[in-house]
Amino acid sequence: QVQLVESGGGLVQAGGSLRLSCAASRRPFRTWHLGWFRQAPGKEREFVAAVSWTTAFTYYADSLKGRFTISRDNAKNTAYLQMDSLRPEDTAVYFCAATTSGRLERQEDYNYWGQGTQVTVSS
Numbered sequence: 001q002v003q004l005v006e007s008g009g010g011l012v013q014a015g016g017s018l019r020l021s022c023a024a025s026r027r028p029f030r031t032w033h034l035g036w037f038r039q040a041p042g043k044e045r046e047f048v049a050a051v052s053w054t055t056a057f058t059y060y061a062d063s064l065k066g067r068f069t070i071s072r073d074n075a076k077n078t079a080y081l082q083m084d085s086l087r088p089e090d091t092a093v094y095f096c097a098a099t100t101s102g103r104l105e106r107q108e109d110y111n112y113w114g115q116g117t118q119v120t121v122s123s
Contacts, residue, residue, distance in 0.1 A: 001026065001112075002024055002025060002026045002032065002098050002111070002112040003024070003025035003026065003112075003114075004022055004023070004024055004025075004096045004097070004098060004112055004113065004114035005022070005023045005025075005114055005115070006020060006021065006022050006094065006095065006096050006114045006115065006116060006117040007020070007021050007023070007117060008020040008021050008117060009094060009117030009118045009119045010118075010119070010120070011120045011121075011122065012086055012119070012120070012121055012122070013121070013122050014086060014087055014088055014121055014122065014123050015085060015086065016086050016121075017082070017083060017084045017085075017086065018083050018086065018119060019080055019081070019082050019083070020036070020080065020081040020083070020094055020096075020117060020119075021078055021079070021080055022034065022036075022078060022079040022080070022081075022096030022114060023076075023077060023078050024077045024078070024079075024098065025077075030053055030074040031053050031100060032053055032098040032099065032100060033050060033051070033052050033053050033098070033099050033100065033101075033104055034050065034051055034053075034070075034072060034079040034096065034097070034098055035047070035048075035049065035050035035051075035096070035097045035098075035099070035104055035105075035107075035110060036048040036049045036050070036070060036079075036081045036094060036095070036096060036097075037094070037095045037097060037107055038090075038092035038093065038094045038095065038119075039092055039093050039095070039116075040089075040091060040092040041091075041092075043092075045095070045107060046061065047061050047105045047106075047107065048060075048061055048064060048068060048070075048081065048094070049061065049064065049068055049069075049070040049081060050070065050104035050105065051070045051071065051072050051079065052104070053074075055071075055072060055074075058070055059104050059105055061105075067083065067084050067085045067086075068081060068082065068083050068084070069081070069082040069084075070082075079096060081094065083119070086119075086121045087121060088121045088122065088123045089121075090119060090121050091119060091120050091121050092119060093116040093117065093118050093119075094116060094117050094118075094119055095113055095114055095115075095116045096113070096114040097110035097111075097112060097113045097114070098110060098111060098112045099111050099112075
């Protein structure tokens with residue numbers, strides 16, 4: 001069992017930045033691919049970004065490329081999502097997820113999920 005705990009959410013004005021963190025409870029963290037997803041009110045959960053366990057590959061939703069950056073620190077068992085130039089439409093609950101295989105943009109392929117952290121962007 002892997003426990004994932006997100007943090008770093010909050011209220012920010014449009015144009016601002018936030019960095020989300022995802023701390024994993026289980027080793028070896030380095031063997032898990034990690035993804036970020038988000039769910040806005042009244043909408044389905046959607047893919048945001050993912051990073052392979054080697055950090056050699058990163059993937060982003062096309063609409064978020066250039067504003068969001070995913071990274072991980074295997075020594076700290078933590079993944080990050082740097083979000084810049086935030087917009088009101090980025091308001092959502094952001095979830096961290098882990099998997100050992102599958103297509104990283106597919107939420108169905110993830111085995112473990114965090115509880116989510118709220119991000120609210122005011123205009």
